[in-house]
Amino acid sequence: MLLLERSEGTDPVPIAMKKNTRMLLLLLLLPAAVFGALLVSAMQNSAAYYYTITELQAQERPDRALRIKGALAADSVRFDAEGPTIHFQLQEQPYSLDCVAHQPMPDNFLHSDEVIVEGRFDDDGVFQASKLMLQCPSKYEPESNDP
Amino acid sequence: MAAVGNIALVFALLTMVYGIVLGVLGLKENQWNYKASARGASTASFLLITAACGILWHALLTSDFSLSYVANYTSTDLPWYYRFSAFWAGQAGSLLLWLWLTAALPILVLRSKLPEKIRFHSMFVLHGIGLGFLAILLTATPPFRTLAQVPAEGSGLNPMLQSLGMIIHPPITFLGFALFAVPFAVVLASLFKGGEQPWAAWTRPWLLAAWAALTAGIITGGQWAYTELGWGGYWAWDPVENASLFPWLTSTALLHTLALQRRGRGFAGWNAFLVFLTFILCVFGTFLTRSGLLDSVHAFSDSRVGQLFLVFMAVLGAAALGALIRGRKQAPPTKSAPWFSLDGSFRLASGLLILITAAVFIGTMMPYFSGLAGRSISLEESFYNQMTIPFWLALIALLGLVPALAWFQRRRGRSVLAGAAAFPLTAAGLYIAGIEEPLALVSFALCSGVLVNLLIDSVQQKGRRAAHVVHIGLVLIAFGITGTLFDAETMETVDPGDAFRLNGYTLTYHGLDNSQEGMHTTVSSTLTVERRQRPYGEVRSEKVFHPSYHQPSTNIGVLGSWREDIYFTLSGWDHDRAFLQLSIKPLVAWIWLGSYLMYAGALWLLWKSRREEMGSWKS
Numbered sequence: 172m173l174l175l176e177r178s179e180g181t182d183p184v185p186i187a188m189k190k191n192t193r194m195l196l197l198l199l200l201l202p203a204a205v206f207g208a209l210l211v212s213a214m215q216n217s218a219a220y221y222y223t224i225t226e227l228q229a230q231e232r233p234d235r236a237l238r239i240k241g242a243l244a245a246d247s248v249r250f251d252a253e254g255p256t257i258h259f260q261l262q263e264q265p266y267s268l269d270c271v272a273h274q275p276m277p278d279n280f281l282h283s284d285e286v287i288v289e290g291r292f293d294d295d296g297v298f299q300a301s302k303l304m305l306q307c308p309s310k311y312e313p314e315s316n317d318p
Numbered sequence: 319m320a321a322v323g324n325i326a327l328v329f330a331l332l333t334m335v336y337g338i339v340l341g342v343l344g345l346k347e348n349q350w351n352y353k354a355s356a357r358g359a360s361t362a363s364f365l366l367i368t369a370a371c372g373i374l375w376h377a378l379l380t381s382d383f384s385l386s387y388v389a390n391y392t393s394t395d396l397p398w399y400y401r402f403s404a405f406w407a408g409q410a411g412s413l414l415l416w417l418w419l420t421a422a423l424p425i426l427v428l429r430s431k432l433p434e435k436i437r438f439h440s441m442f443v444l445h446g447i448g449l450g451f452l453a454i455l456l457t458a459t460p461p462f463r464t465l466a467q468v469p470a471e472g473s474g475l476n477p478m479l480q481s482l483g484m485i486i487h488p489p490i491t492f493l494g495f496a497l498f499a500v501p502f503a504v505v506l507a508s509l510f511k512g513g514e515q516p517w518a519a520w521t522r523p524w525l526l527a528a529w530a531a532l533t534a535g536i537i538t539g540g541q542w543a544y545t546e547l548g549w550g551g552y553w554a555w556d557p558v559e560n561a562s563l564f565p566w567l568t569s570t571a572l573l574h575t576l577a578l579q580r581r582g583r584g585f586a587g588w589n590a591f592l593v594f595l596t597f598i599l600c601v602f603g604t605f606l607t608r609s610g611l612l613d614s615v616h617a618f619s620d621s622r623v624g625q626l627f628l629v630f631m632a633v634l635g636a637a638a639l640g641a642l643i644r645g646r647k648q649a650p651p652t653k654s655a656p657w658f659s660l661d662g663s664f665r666l667a668s669g670l671l672i673l674i675t676a677a678v679f680i681g682t683m684m685p686y687f688s689g690l691a692g693r694s695i696s697l698e699e700s701f702y703n704q705m706t707i708p709f710w711l712a713l714i715a716l717l718g719l720v721p722a723l724a725w726f727q728r729r730r731g732r733s734v735l736a737g738a739a740a741f742p743l744t745a746a747g748l749y750i751a752g753i754e755e756p757l758a759l760v761s762f763a764l765c766s767g768v769l770v771n772l773l774i775d776s777v778q779q780k781g782r783r784a785a786h787v788v789h790i791g792l793v794l795i796a797f798g799i800t801g802t803l804f805d806a807e808t809m810e811t812v813d814p815g816d817a818f819r820l821n822g823y824t825l826t827y828h829g830l831d832n833s834q835e836g837m838h839t840t841v842s843s844t845l846t847v848e849r850r851q852r853p854y855g856e857v858r859s860e861k862v863f864h865p866s867y868h869q870p871s872t873n874i875g876v877l878g879s880w881r882e883d884i885y886f887t888l889s890g891w892d893h894d895r896a897f898l899q900l901s902i903k904p905l906v907a908w909i910w911l912g913s914y915l916m917y918a919g920a921l922w923l924l925w926k927s928r929r930e931e932m933g934s935w936k937s
Contacts, residue, residue, distance in 0.1 A: 205708070206677070209705055213704035214684075217698040218698075220694075221685065221694035236698070252890020254809065255899065275872070275899055277547055278547050278869060278870070279476070282869060289696070302698075
């Protein structure tokens with residue numbers, strides 16, 4: 172829209188105008204084409220597919236980047252500071268999923284009810300989380316102790 | 319006191335309505351006393367909301383736990399400055415803050431030099447926005463909700479929010495969001511009034527002020543996230559971070575096409591659209607964090623507030639659309655800018671910024687849109703990097719062409735050759751120095767060439783200096799971000815006395831220190847750092863145990879230099895043995911320097927615009 176500005180005003184000769192329009196179109200199409208091509212390739216490289224824990228029980232575990240949300244089973248958290256490695260389970264009743272993340276334990280980890288993990292399954296069927304997303308402590312949730 | 323707070327908000331709502339009614343009557347019958355009364359209503363509503371804020375602050379500072387908000391976000395062991403900043407720790411308080419800032423705006427607009435009708439119509443719009451916030455506050459998240467059972471102690475502020483960032487980042491970001499309401503209101507009023515209004519000049523100081531505040535908000539947010547464990551560094555392309563970037567990107571694009579409009583190059587319709595879009599995106603960001611539409615590190619869902627925000631956005635959008643349709647015929651005949659000219663480069667820069675906005679928007683909303691179509695797909699950080707880096711580089715390259723474009727026009731300024739020479743020289747020099755990463759070579763060489771040209775252009779063109787401070791800031795940020803390509807990380811298990819090497823540094827671990835301060839216990843480790851056998855400094859990381867949280871909070875240690883940051887996380891320990899995570903983050907200091915230059919440049923532009931333009935304020 173930005174580039175669709177009329178440029179006829181500057182040039183009264185019709186033939187030159189056509190040439191101008193063609194150039195404009197070219198200049199418009201070029202970024203659009205670059206944008207489109209980038210979009211397709213970037214999406215292929217970076218997509219993580221959302222699965223529920225229940226869905227993962229029913230089928231073969233997909234061999235691609237996944238995003239999974241679950242309730243953190245608080246007593247399942249085991250932290251090995253050497254490594255460092257966090258072992259934990261995400262639950263979606265009645266199922267649960269074993270996960271491992273190789274990173275220091277985030278400060279709000281034990282406080283989070285819900286955790287989102289991104290990563291892949293390893294050969295042993297353990298989910299190797301490369302990214303953990305936790306509830307933010309900004310606590311913009313409905314207040315808990317409503318009267 | 320809580321009752322007084324509620325009453326103040328209800329009365330603020332009434333006086334805002336009263337201000338609109340009296341303003342309409344005053345304009346219609348041209349009665350000065352009605353108009354004065356409407357002006358008084360603006361001031362009164364601001365004072366009432368100020369009183370409500372004062373009551374909430376008083377309750378927070380005196381730990382009045384009968385208020386649910388105070389009990390939820392503070393505790394008695396909190397220092398006063400965190401009790402003060404707990405004001406915006408929760409939803410109700412942060413909306414109240416936004417409302418308060420918004421309520422101050424009609425007073426300023428009514429005192430400006432704009433034509434009377436525009437002033438009053440802008441005031442109506444701003445009151446309308448204030449009413450929207452008030453309606454959401456009072457119906458969905460009342461800040462003065464009381465507890466039947468007063469707890470002896472509050473639940474405390476989450477340790478991650480006990481940081482300097484919490485004191486600065488939210489209010490300054492909200493200030494930016496709030497200020498964008500003025501251009502929204504003024505342009506809306508101008509388009510509805512009809513005729514040709516010079517709103518490009520009227521709105522520029524406001525846009526610059528809002529842009530400066532939002533820039534500062536994003537910078538302080540990035541600095542805060544950099545030092546918090548688990549927030550993914552200074553920028554993680556998290557939906558909430560992106561939400562603050564949308565209005566920043568669109569307003570940056572807008573400032574460039576606005577310059578074209580002021581020079582008679584058209585774009586009035588497009589600029590009006592961007593003014594509306596920018597403010598709606600500010601509201602959209604707040605909506606995103608509340609709606610639960612997307613998963614985010616920072617977001618929280620409260621569907622009721624989310625729905626109300628959706629309605630609010632729909633109303634704003636409808637008003638904007640109506641104004642655009644009404645004002646569509648006003649656009650003066652366009653004398654478009656030639657491609658190879660300074661004005662042409664403004665147009666191109668604006669277009670690139672819009673493409674970046676589109677890319678970030680697609681990435682952010684992808685989980686939602688793909689979820690509608692079937693399986694939800696989320697895009698990782700690499701998506702954003704891959705999508706936006708080419709356009710950022712193009713944008714920076716364009717900056718380097720600015721002196722060249724002047725040359726095209728006037729056959730002057732051959733100094734562009736200096737930049738053209740700096741580009742291959744830097745690339746060659748770095749390649750010889752051992753840097754082989756192509757992206758790094760391109761980016762560093764581009765930054766150096768563009769920097770040279772911008773400096774030369776600043777010397778030659780006095781009028782462009784302020785803008786170039788912003789542009790040089792952008793180049794330095796790009797330079798600093800390129801350093802990410804050379805990040806290094808190591809995990810170490812160490813006993814007291816152990817030393818280890820990392821990137822030419824020798825770090826020695828001396829054991830753990832325990833300290834007790836008030837109710838907090840702190841376990842810390844201080845590493846001594848040597849470089850080339852000489853003492854270089856110390857870096858300290860600690861875990862603080864809070865009584866009200868069963869997990870300690872981690873303070874990351876940063877030993878910075880212009881070259882690189884040593885970034886130290888105390889991961890854990892077993893008796894005297896400690897587990898350390900250390901990263902080398904090159905060139906991060908340049909990101910902060912560039913960011914603050916950007917902010918300083920924006921303030922300079924604002925100062926200039928205040929002197930040059932017809933002005934928005936009476937002196």
